[in-house]
Amino acid sequence: MDKVKKDGIKGSFLKYLFVCFVVCVIGNWLIYGVFDYLQKWYVSRYIVLPIPDFFSLDDIRLWESIPDDMWLYDVLRYGRYITVSLWSIFCIWFTVKKFYAAEVKKPIDTLMAASDRILHDDLDFEICTECKNEIGRLCVSFENMRKNLYASNYELWKSLEERKRLNSAFSHDLRTPITVLKGYTELVKKFDGRISPEKQADILSKMSIQVERLEHYTEKMSSVHKLEDIIPEEEAVAYEELCGSFDEVGKLVCGDEFFSMSAKEASGAVICNDRELIMQVFENMVSNAERYRKSVVKCIAEIEDDSLRVTVTDDGNGFSEEALRKAWQPFYRDENENEAEHFGLGLYICRLLCRKCGGELYISNAENGGGKVTAEFSVKKSESR
CATH class of the missing domain: 3.30.565.10 (Histidine kinase-like ATPase, C-terminal domain)
Structure with missing residues (x-):
C-alpha cells in the first residue's frame, strides 16, 4: 500500500483496477466451475437418458425426451450468469470503496477539519497526512499556508503586545x-x-x-x-x-x-x-x-x-x-x-x-x-x- 501511495491518483486507481480485474476473473472462473459441477451432478443423478458428449442437455430438451421437472437445472443455468454479474459489481464497488478510503477520504477529512479550525481562528495545530498523491500534496500546501498565517498572526499579536x-x-x-x-x-x-x-x-x-x-x-x-x-x-x-x-x-x-x-x-x-x-x-x-x-x-x-x-x-x-x-x-x-x-x-x-x-x-x-x-x-x- 505504501508503494501505491507514492503514485498519483490516476496511477493508484489503475493499480486498484488491475487488482480488481484479477480478482474478478478468478472469481468468475470459480463461479463457472462451481455451477458447471452442480449442473453435471444434477444431470448424472436425475437424468437417465444417455447423452452423447457432442450434445448438451439443452439440445436434448428440445426433443422433449426428458422430465419436465427441470427447475433446479434452470436455476443453476441462469443463476450462473446472475452470480457472475453480481460478483463483478461487488468487486468494482469494493475496489472503489477501498480506493476512496485509502487515497481520498483521509486527506479530505484532514483538510475539512483544518479549514474548520482556521475558520474559528484556531491555528495552533498541525496538518499531517500519509498520502503522497495530489491530495496529499494539497495537504502539505495547506500546512504551509497555515504556518505562514500563524507566523503572520503571531507577529501581529507581538506588535500589538509591544x-x-x-x-x-x-x-x-x-x-x-x-x-x-x-x-x-x-x-x-x-x-x-x-x-x-x-x-x-x-x-x-x-x-x-x-x-x-x-x-x-x-x-x-x-x-x-x-x-x-x-x-x-x-x-x-x-x-x-x-x-x-x-x-x-x-x-x-x-x-x-x-x-x-x-x-x-x-x-x-x-x-x-x-x-x-x-x-x-x-x-x-x-x-x-x-x-x-x-x-x-x-x-x-x-x-x-x-x-x-x-x-x-x-x-x-x-x-x-x-x-x-x-x-x-x-x-x-x-x-x-x-x-x-x-x-x-x-x-x-x-x-x-x-x-x-x-x-x-x-x-x-x-x-x-x-x-x-x-x-x-x-x-x-x-x-x-
Whole structure:
C-alpha cells in the first residue's frame, strides 16, 4: 500500500483496477466451475437418458425426451450468469470503496477539519497526512499556508503586545514628572505669594526643566515602536549636578521629611550618558520605594569602576521570594498588590533602561529589612564600553 501511495491518483486507481480485474476473473472462473459441477451432478443423478458428449442437455430438451421437472437445472443455468454479474459489481464497488478510503477520504477529512479550525481562528495545530498523491500534496500546501498565517498572526499579536507595553510604560513614566510638577505647584500655593522673586524664579526654572524633560521624553517615546528601540542620547553631566537632581526629585516625590540623600565624593567627575533616561530610572525607583515605605526612603550615589551606582532603599516589608524571581517581568504585580494604578512595569522599565545605558539593575532586601534597588550606569562614552 505504501508503494501505491507514492503514485498519483490516476496511477493508484489503475493499480486498484488491475487488482480488481484479477480478482474478478478468478472469481468468475470459480463461479463457472462451481455451477458447471452442480449442473453435471444434477444431470448424472436425475437424468437417465444417455447423452452423447457432442450434445448438451439443452439440445436434448428440445426433443422433449426428458422430465419436465427441470427447475433446479434452470436455476443453476441462469443463476450462473446472475452470480457472475453480481460478483463483478461487488468487486468494482469494493475496489472503489477501498480506493476512496485509502487515497481520498483521509486527506479530505484532514483538510475539512483544518479549514474548520482556521475558520474559528484556531491555528495552533498541525496538518499531517500519509498520502503522497495530489491530495496529499494539497495537504502539505495547506500546512504551509497555515504556518505562514500563524507566523503572520503571531507577529501581529507581538506588535500589538509591544504597543500595549509601550503605551503602559509611557503612562507609567508620566506619573512621576507630573508628581514633581504638582509638588512645585503645591509649594507655590503653600507660601501664597510670600516667596521672594529669586525663589520664585528658581521654582519656575525647575518647573521649566521638568516640562522640557517631559516634552523630550514624550517625543522619544512617540518615535519608537517598542521599548527595545530606545536609543540613549549621550551628554556630559556633572556628577554633583546629577546628585542634586536626585535629591530634589526624591524630596518632591517622598517629602522632605521622608527622603534622605547621600553622595560619595567624586570631585570633578563627569558622566557621559543619557541624563533623561537616568532620571527616569531614578524616578521609578523612588516612586516604588515611596509606595512601600513605612517612614523613610534613602538614596546613596557613588562612582566606582567607571560606573555610576545609585541605590534606593526603603524600610517597608521588602521583596517576597517570588518578587525577587519575577519582579523583572512586565506587568508583574505581587498577589497582595491592591493598587489599581500600579501597572507592574517599574522595575521592568528600569532594568531595560539601565541596560540601554550600559549598566544593570539589581534588586534585593536590605540587611535591616525593606527593599533595596541598585541601578548602575556607564560613565564613559559608548565607543569605550
